[in-house]
Amino acid sequence: MFSFEVVPGKVVKDILDTSANQIVDLVEDAYLRHDAGLTVNPDSYFLRFPDKPEARIIALPAAIELPEEQRAVGIKWISSFPGNVAEGLPRASAVLVLNDYATGYPKALLEAAGISAVRTAASAAVAARAFARYLPPSGEVAIIGAGVIARTILRYLVTTGYPIESLSVFDLHAESAANLARFATEELGLTAKAVGGLDQALKAQTLITATTAATPYIGQGLRPGQLALNISLRDFQPQVILSAQNYFDDVEHCMKANTSPHLAEQATGGREFVSGTLASVLRGMTLPQPSRGVVFSPFGLGVLDLALGDHVLGRARELGLTHEIADFFGETSRW
Structure with missing residues (x-):
């Protein structure tokens, strides 16, 4: 219950690069699930800066019911800083946090710039x-x-x-x-x-x-x-x-x-x-x-990120490529 795993960018990229056809099917399925009312996809939330009007960081919370009664719940936190391009850096960077649906506890952190680009x-x-x-x-x-x-x-x-x-x-x-x-x-x-x-x-x-x-x-x-x-x-x-x-x-x-x-x-x-x-x-x-x-x-639905993130996490676990953070949670009992 209190396990917390990290999936680094290289692992995410390798999994995405080797499952492109499956990802297209996952995204199409997520659209149909959203249409069928099997998702929660609130408005995105924008953090902007008065002295950097071109930059923003966006929070996309969401939840989606997946096959076999599984649920993906979490949030993508993605920044867009166009000024990075002039420095030879990617414009966007992101992380995806997945939560345990039973307890609400965070269970995994994934580098998500690749997930965001791929779902788009x-x-x-x-x-x-x-x-x-x-x-x-x-x-x-x-x-x-x-x-x-x-x-x-x-x-x-x-x-x-x-x-x-x-x-x-x-x-x-x-x-x-x-x-x-x-x-x-x-x-x-x-x-x-x-x-x-x-x-x-x-x-x-x-x-x-x-x-x-x-x-x-x-x-x-x-x-x-x-x-x-x-x-x-x-x-x-x-x-x-x-x-x-x-x-x-x-x-x-x-x-x-x-x-x-x-x-x-x-x-x-x-x-x-x-x-x-x-x-x-x-x-x-x-x-x-x-x-x-x-x-x-397409405005970009957080449920797509969650569907892909769930896939990446599951595959990374199968391959033994997640990094578990021991004692991530400071307290694991109420008393």
């Missing part, structure tokens, strides 16, 4: 695969923003077999775009190139945004049959959202924090532009039409 990428892959049934992919893909999330999304699109005949990469930091294009070519076997302008990227049939943009800058509407995976949430101006079919991981969660859909709601005073959720597409309840473009906006 897997959600993009699940969405791309689901929408491909209704919007046949042309093979032309573009990604805007060339960081860790973008790299991981590409890996997961390849894992799920999403067609990528040509890949365009755009980033305001040209070196990052070149690095991601080189990674896509050398590591993933794709035909990829860095492009010098946003307009070139917007021509692709499948468009992925993975930036740190705080305010929308894309005003060009989507073409019929075009799919936008709006991963970074604040890239599209409200008129783009209003002219498209819009799907979400969770509607209420996306309508806050001045995301593109939230701005569209503020502009119109309503949510008539909401078409459905990813779960409704997975269940075949809503059918996207190729006559208009589609935007998928």
Whole structure:
């Protein structure tokens, strides 16, 4: 009952790297469980700093009922400090705490930057695969923003077999775009190139945004049959959202924090532009039409992190790769 384990980043990474297909299935299953009411996913909580307005640390508490009557309960604590990039450091860092559902005691601490990136990428892959049934992919893909999330999304699109005949990469930091294009070519076997302008990227049939943009800058509407995976949430101006079919991981969660859909709601005073959720597409309840473009906006649900964290912890235990911290709890009896 009073065991406390730590799973370091290298162990987490190795487990994630060797179970990509299983992770995609876990993420899809978590979306369906959330839709079925088998989760608790409160609002995320943001810690901001007056002298560093671009930086934030976010708490994502959540709980999810898993197969075999298991429950994953805990919280992800993830920081986003864009200034790190100029120092050659990753923008994001994170930990995940898992709690014992019977007692509430913390039972494990996992390095979670990789878990967070992978659950984001897997959600993009699940969405791309689901929408491909209704919007046949042309093979032309573009990604805007060339960081860790973008790299991981590409890996997961390849894992799920999403067609990528040509890949365009755009980033305001040209070196990052070149690095991601080189990674896509050398590591993933794709035909990829860095492009010098946003307009070139917007021509692709499948468009992925993975930036740190705080305010929308894309005003060009989507073409019929075009799919936008709006991963970074604040890239599209409200008129783009209003002219498209819009799907979400969770509607209420996306309508806050001045995301593109939230701005569209503020502009119109309503949510008539909401078409459905990813779960409704997975269940075949809503059918996207190729006559208009589609935007998928995932705010990022903590239940996905918990589902992946539970998987990683279980696998790490099987392999004997957790580190138990003896006497972590100061008192283990009431008297």
